[in-house]
Amino acid sequence: MNEALTAETITIAGHGGAEIEAYAARPLGTDQFGSVVVIHHMPGYDSATKEIARKFAAYGYSAVVPNLHYRDAPGASPDDAAAASRANGGVPDEQLVGDVASAADYLRAQDGSNGKVGVIGYCSGGRQSFLAACSLPQLDAAVDCYGAAVINPPPQGFPISLTPLVDKAEDLACPLLGLFGADDKFPPPAETAELSRILDGLGKEHEFHTYEGAGHAFFSVNRPSYRVEAANDGWDKIWDFYGRYLAS
């Protein structure tokens, strides 16, 4: 691993063919690489999420972050766009799936792609990563980082229909890695344990890890929720998981 990479802002055809902005980072000096679609959290298509894309590139994976809020506020700052998206009702599930599919197609078509594409999402993106993995059979591996509303419905007051995804579990078409905090309330450990039991019953390949002393967003290095031990071990789990399912 030489950690050399290149990164840029690109335009891809998202759900329904609509052009959306995306951030792309890929490794340099590597003949073949696996790829990852990175789904940003509710605060938006921000610098911290782009840093995650660059981390994947440094570790030998090509990564794309689609700007899920682009339609709500093209050209706006990430926080203004996130606010506009929230005011407009959030990102519809169907649109999310279409945007991830487009990002995966972009990655798979890159020179050097080994044809394998995974997905990872944080916070609301964790739920969306699970949704994508149950909706897009062309994905090869999925990582859900503390996504809520997979089994339990979201609290009352969310302005769009955000339905639990458990009924889609039978369509999960790739291995799933789940990384959760024991102190999290959305999702609480009881919910992720129930999801694990359901996936066991369906014979779906998965591995879940729940970290003591960590709550929601423990990967976020720029937030008080950051928990270094959980985050470091979580990254190790990700490299091992993607190494098995995405690497050449």
Place this chain on the structure above:
Amino acid sequence: MCTYLTEKIKITGSGKGATGWFGVSDASVYFDHPVHAAAEHTLNIDFLNPGKGPQARVAVELTAASARELARAIVAALDSAPPEMVA
């Protein structure tokens, strides 16, 4: 956690943002992750004018205690004004 909770209301007034003063017509009030405040969750308010674009926004992120104190102060200020002025 992402609480997802969002209270949306229609408002009438003005706010001052990065480009100066503008009329505001909508507000989103939610308790969720902040962008800037050093807290895991904050009470966030976006004063918006969607007709002027996403940058027409005045945003605040307050700790829960600060938000409750602000709410109390707003009500106290309104209650102390002559009734005919705030009808």
